[in-house]
Amino acid sequence: xxxxxxxxxxxxxxxxxxxxxxxxxxxxxxxxxxxxxxxxxxxxxxxxxxxxxxxxxxxxxxxxxxxxxxxxxxxxxxxxxxxxxxxxxxxxxxxxxxxxxxxxxxxxxxxxxxxxxxxxxxxxxxxxxxxxxxxxxxxxxxxx
Amino acid sequence: xxxxxxxxxxxxxxxxxxxxxxxxxxxxxxxxxxxxxxxxxxxxxxxxxxxxxxxxxxxxxxxxxxxxxxxxxxxxxxxxxxxxxxxxxxxxxxxxxxxxxxxx
Numbered sequence: 684x685x686x687x688x689x690x691x692x693x694x695x696x697x698x699x700x701x702x703x704x705x706x707x708x709x710x711x712x713x714x715x716x717x718x719x720x721x722x723x724x725x726x727x728x729x730x731x732x733x734x735x736x737x738x739x740x741x742x743x744x745x746x747x748x749x750x751x752x753x754x755x756x757x758x759x760x761x762x763x764x765x766x767x768x769x770x771x772x773x774x775x776x777x778x779x780x781x782x783x784x785x786x787x788x789x790x791x792x793x794x795x796x797x798x799x800x801x802x803x804x805x806x807x808x809x810x811x812x813x814x815x816x817x818x819x820x821x822x823x824x825x826x827x
Numbered sequence: 828x829x830x831x832x833x834x835x836x837x838x839x840x841x842x843x844x845x846x847x848x849x850x851x852x853x854x855x856x857x858x859x860x861x862x863x864x865x866x867x868x869x870x871x872x873x874x875x876x877x878x879x880x881x882x883x884x885x886x887x888x889x890x891x892x893x894x895x896x897x898x899x900x901x902x903x904x905x906x907x908x909x910x911x912x913x914x915x916x917x918x919x920x921x922x923x924x925x926x927x928x929x930x931x
Contacts, residue, residue: 732845736856738857776881781851781878782879
């Protein structure tokens, strides 16, 4: 018996179904909106899956696996540092970070990179909490 | 004393709160409405659906629930699928909070 474990991450790896042409199974990643919406038969389109709820969506089962090492950029490190500081100061939990990521509109969600989604969510959370104002954010973005 | 024990049959609520407004939920779309089996009680944790909005978060029981792979993704969905050996049945195990589960 094989077991695939999903859960809080919302994903589960299914190891038993073959892919056309022997393509490797692909877990996670990005695609165009059009291809992502192609759900499995049996899980019809009328099931109102949220656009970020990608576990088991057939598009992701049969793409080549991206095995390239992704080097962290300075931007990536800064975003992660910011997240840790906000967590330490009790200004944003990981759950709030995830909520903010999931709230990014679908087209942007799939166009943004991993840490770009994080900084969008961080900005959203800080605005919600009143830690920063829209004016302050706008000014800071204009000056940078 | 928890509501469910290992071996209990349960059903995941066929509910779609994401259609009713902003939410953060940890129950994947592909197990909603399906029957599964409680494998283990994992502990009690503050409800992430509340934590995500910085609301007071009551602690909930979290369970490992297993589902037949065939129930989630039937064989006939994949061309050329080879059935497993007789008696074998692959499972998918998901962490699910008690509020998403009802007795089956």
